[in-house]
Amino acid sequence: MEAATLKYPEVKNYVEGEFVSNGQKKLDIVSPIDGQTISNLPLSGMDEVDAAVKSAERAFEKWSAIPIKERVQVFYKYKALLEKHREELARIVHEENGKTMGESYAEVDKSVELTEFACSLPQLVAGEVMEVSKGVQCRIEFAPLGVVAFIAPFNFPNMVPHWAMPNAIALGNAMILKPSEVVPISAIRMAELLKEAGLPDGVFNIVNGDREVVEALCDHSGIEALAFVGSTRVAKIVYKRATSNLKRCVALGGAKNHLIVLPDAHEDMTATNVAASMSGCAGQRCMAAAAMVGVGAVDHIVERICEESRKIVPGDNLGSVISKEAKERIERYITEAEAAGAKVLVDGRNAVVEGKEDGYYVGPTVIDYVKKDMAIAKEEVFGPVISIIRAKDLDEAIEIENSSNYGNAAAVFTESGGLAKEVMERASAGMVGVNIGVPVPREPFSFGGWNESKFGTCDITGKSSIEFWTQRKKTTTKWNPEARTNWMS
Numbered sequence: 001m002e003a004a005t006l007k008y009p010e011v012k013n014y015v016e017g018e019f020v021s022n023g024q025k026k027l028d029i030v031s032p033i034d035g036q037t038i039s040n041l042p043l044s045g046m047d048e049v050d051a052a053v054k055s056a057e058r059a060f061e062k063w064s065a066i067p068i069k070e071r072v073q074v075f076y077k078y079k080a081l082l083e084k085h086r087e088e089l090a091r092i093v094h095e096e097n098g099k100t101m102g103e104s105y106a107e108v109d110k111s112v113e114l115t116e117f118a119c120s121l122p123q124l125v126a127g128e129v130m131e132v133s134k135g136v137q138c139r140i141e142f143a144p145l146g147v148v149a150f151i152a153p154f155n156f157p158n159m160v161p162h163w164a165m166p167n168a169i170a171l172g173n174a175m176i177l178k179p180s181e182v183v184p185i186s187a188i189r190m191a192e193l194l195k196e197a198g199l200p201d202g203v204f205n206i207v208n209g210d211r212e213v214v215e216a217l218c219d220h221s222g223i224e225a226l227a228f229v230g231s232t233r234v235a236k237i238v239y240k241r242a243t244s245n246l247k248r249c250v251a252l253g254g255a256k257n258h259l260i261v262l263p264d265a266h267e268d269m270t271a272t273n274v275a276a277s278m279s280g281c282a283g284q285r286c287m288a289a290a291a292m293v294g295v296g297a298v299d300h301i302v303e304r305i306c307e308e309s310r311k312i313v314p315g316d317n318l319g320s321v322i323s324k325e326a327k328e329r330i331e332r333y334i335t336e337a338e339a340a341g342a343k344v345l346v347d348g349r350n351a352v353v354e355g356k357e358d359g360y361y362v363g364p365t366v367i368d369y370v371k372k373d374m375a376i377a378k379e380e381v382f383g384p385v386i387s388i389i390r391a392k393d394l395d396e397a398i399e400i401e402n403s404s405n406y407g408n409a410a411a412v413f414t415e416s417g418g419l420a421k422e423v424m425e426r427a428s429a430g431m432v433g434v435n436i437g438v439p440v441p442r443e444p445f446s447f448g449g450w451n452e453s454k455f456g457t458c459d460i461t462g463k464s465s466i467e468f469w470t471q472r473k474k475t476t477t478k479w480n481p482e483a484r485t486n487w488m489s
């Protein structure tokens with residue numbers, strides 16, 4: 001389609017404070033709400049990555065020399081700009097990703113919270129100093145790494161880049177962002193608002209594209225550290241490639257989150273939490289409930305979950321999934337589970353939204369009596385679907401939860417403190433919830449899973465990210481050589 005007729009202009013790279021087109025092969029950007037092409041995106045490669053690295057290297061020298069208290073002033077202004085443009089930013093998320101406007105507002109609000117945390121970094125990186133021996137001091141400072149990169153997935157076009165960008169840049173690094181090629185429009189406004197907030201040109205750059213850009217970022221010798229968020233399949237590729245090129249890397253992967261529901265769980269709270277967790281953002285959250293492990297007599301809660309799920313309506317309080325392929329994949333999982341003996345209690349297949357017949361919608365789906373070895377129980381479905389697996393006792397439920405290759409989130413619903421504690425201790429997951437369906441740690445706590453949900457040591461947000469985006473400089477000083485010394489001086 002001609003660029004002039006599209007809702008958003010062609011998406012460009014952002015290098016040295018300018019939007020630049022590379023004029024190569026283009027991808028259509030399709031809004032999943034109604035299947036309409038809204039923009040297009042030229043695909044970059046190593047040349048564009050190299051130009052961005054050079055821009056970031058030049059900017060890094062000056063930016064890293066500015067004291068952190070001064071650097072974060074940009075983020076105070078940027079936070080105010082995010083708030084001022086909340087409506088517009090949310091609308092872009094809604095149109096390019098397909099989630100509801102309410103969810104899009106929440107996403108922008110979370111970006112505000114992440115930026116707010118970056119503003120607090122001077123308080124957290126004051127360093128340490130000690131007189132280790134008479135006249136001799138050791139001190140630790142957190143020094144930036146240099147040029148760093150962040151690779152993003154499609155499911156949170158505004159928020160997930162903010163997991164990395166404000167902290168990495170406030171800590172003195174220069175960054176290259178590679179947005180998901182499916183949802184690249186939100187990042188354009190990030191760049192514009194950062195410039196308006198006073199960020200010097202070259203400190204933040206965007207290179208758009210797909211696999212080729214990711215490989216170039218992993219290979220480029222000018223990049224010191226790389227953070228990735230996406231599927232486990234790609235996280236493994238990126239982690240191996242970046243670390244084999246001797247880069248620091250953290251790569252967050254996919255998820256299969258289990259919610260363990262005990263018979264004493266609060267019926268209403270559990271039902272609303274489970275339904276909201278599995279269907280929020282059309283189930284396309286790495287923290288979404290994918291499986292509910294019902295322990296013993298929980299039919300009354302299952303019934304309430306079905307009731308709650310029926311209130312969730314595609315095109316109203318349920319957004320679209322990202323693509324036609326995603327819709328087909330999700331529906332295939334449901335059909336195969338049904339054929340293998342599972343019972344579909346609420347069926348979201350073949351959902352159509354009036355007036356948006358070309359959009360990609362799947363209704364909320366509740367499937368009971370799923371067996372733990374079915375594909376739907378083990379693999380990441382990434383849609384508004386909850387598989388209910390029955391367990392005879394808590395031991396069996398924890399065993400089912402822990403048999404997953406993933407380990408992003410786990411949760412338990414119960415009124416018993418003792419049983420909740422047992423799940424907290426034994427669940428093999430990085431983020432555990434008690435009576436909460438989406439146990440995302442809020443700032444300053446850090447976000448990151450275990451097992452195949454994360455490769456690398458640090459978490460991506462919060463205090464843990466400080467270790468990822470900085471290196472410790474250890475300085476030992478002695479200023480009074482004439483003073484009394486002993487063997488340690």
Ligand code: NAD
Nearest residue numbers: 152153154179180210211214230231234252253254255286
């Ligand atoms: P994806 O892995 O397909 O893509 C992520 C990024 O990798 C994109 O920028 C894409 O261009 C790039 N990419 C894709 N294939 C590649 C390849 N072969 N080589 C190199 N780069 C490649 O993920 P997605 O579909 O965009 O996002 C959904 C996935 O992200 C889900 O699995 C979800 O669980 C996961 N996710 C995880 C977290 C977390 O915190 N663990 C958060 C958000 C999303």
